Amino acid sequence: MKIGIISDIHGNSHGLKIVLSKLSKCDKTLCAGDISGYYPFVDESISLLKEHKVISVLGNHDQYLLEGKAPEGANPEVKKSVRFMKKIVSPSSLKYLFNLPINLKFKIKGKKILMCHGSPWDYLRGRIYPDFSNFKEFEQVPFDVIILGQTHYPLVRKVGKKTIINPGSCGQPRDYNLLSYAIWDTNSNKVEIKRAAWDIGKFKKEALARGTEQEFFGVFSRENKIYGKE
Ligand SMILES: [Mn+2]
Numbered sequence: 001m002k003i004g005i006i007s008d009i010h011g012n013s014h015g016l017k018i019v020l021s022k023l024s025k026c027d028k029t030l031c032a033g034d035i036s037g038y039y040p041f042v043d044e045s046i047s048l049l050k051e052h053k054v055i056s057v058l059g060n061h062d063q064y065l066l067e068g069k070a071p072e073g074a075n076p077e078v079k080k081s082v083r084f085m086k087k088i089v090s091p092s093s094l095k096y097l098f099n100l101p102i103n104l105k106f107k108i109k110g111k112k113i114l115m116c117h118g119s120p121w122d123y124l125r126g127r128i129y130p131d132f133s134n135f136k137e138f139e140q141v142p143f144d145v146i147i148l149g150q151t152h153y154p155l156v157r158k159v160g161k162k163t164i165i166n167p168g169s170c171g172q173p174r175d176y177n178l179l180s181y182a183i184w185d186t187n188s189n190k191v192e193i194k195r196a197a198w199d200i201g202k203f204k205k206e207a208l209a210r211g212t213e214q215e216f217f218g219v220f221s222r223e224n225k226i227y228g229k230e
Contacts, residue, residue: 001108005167005182006054007032007117007149010061011039011085012171013048014203015179018196019170020052026183032149033059033117033124036089036097037081038172040210045171046093058100059117059149060124065089066098080213088211105143109186115147128166130155138162145184154180154193165191 004023009016009031023029031054036042038061049056061081064070068086070079102123103116119126120141129151138146138159146164148155153175154168168180178195185191204217 001028001186002026003108003184003186004029005032005147005165005184006030006170007167008034008059008152008169008171009045010034010037010169010171011042011045012203012207013041013044014206015171015196015198016045016048018198019179019181020048020054022194022196023181023183029054030115030147031056032115032147032167033057033100034061034149034171035059036065036085036093037061037078038212038216039207040084040088040212041207042085042088043090043093046096050096055104056100057104057115057117058097058102058124061085062097062100063102063124066094077213077215077218081216084212111144111186112142113145113147114141114143117149119148119150120146125150127151128155128164129153130157135159135164138164152180154182156182156191156193163189163191168193170196 004026006019029052035045064082065085070082106113114120116123118124119128127150128148130153135157144162148166151166152169152172155166157164165182167182170179170181173180177200179198181194183192
């Protein structure tokens with residue numbers, strides 16, 4: 001069985017559409033959250049997720065939107081983003097987000113899988129970057145495969161017999177500008193991180209025309225680290 005894994009769409013339906021087309025031969029597609037936030041095509045993204053029967057969990061940005069505000073300590077971009085989202089997201093999209101779980105626990109071929117946006121210890125707001133200092137902690141997590149999002153950096157890491165997967169972001173990649181996603185082959189248990197090109201210029205133009213903030217584009221490659229492969 002081939003499982004497509006995506007995360008952190010952030011209202012970039014342009015990127016999502018390209019990545020879903022690359023995953024058309026997969027048996028299932030999973031999404032590790034943050035469907036909303038930053039970019040204006042959230043309704044379009046949710047339509048695509050429904051059309052392709054993608055199974056998703058909630059992300060922290062989705063939760064902020066449902067709560068109507070970002071937490072006190074959030075950075076100004078995130079606060080602005082939540083205010084923008086409240087203006088543009090349709091009631092039916094809010095309902096879709098409201099019905100998403102904060103984690104999913106299920107089995108595929110006898111393997112126990114946990115999917116959540118952040119980390120097994122903080123489902124919504126945890127962050128496991130590729131240079132996380134203590135992967136040994138995952139030995140205590142009672143699942144065979146742990147699917148995460150949140151960092152926008154792709155990660156595939158084996159800890160003993162466990163596999164930790166973060167597909168990176170198909171909406172706002174932060175390592176470099178190619179869209180990122182993963183394909184997990186459950187027969188061989190191999191995970192591949194894939195990258196896809198997209199027209200950033202066209203996307204920016206259309207997103208700005210729909211009222212998104214120029215500064216929301218500043219996060220692309222801001223940290224200028226390269227963890228993925230092209
Ligand atoms: Mn995110």
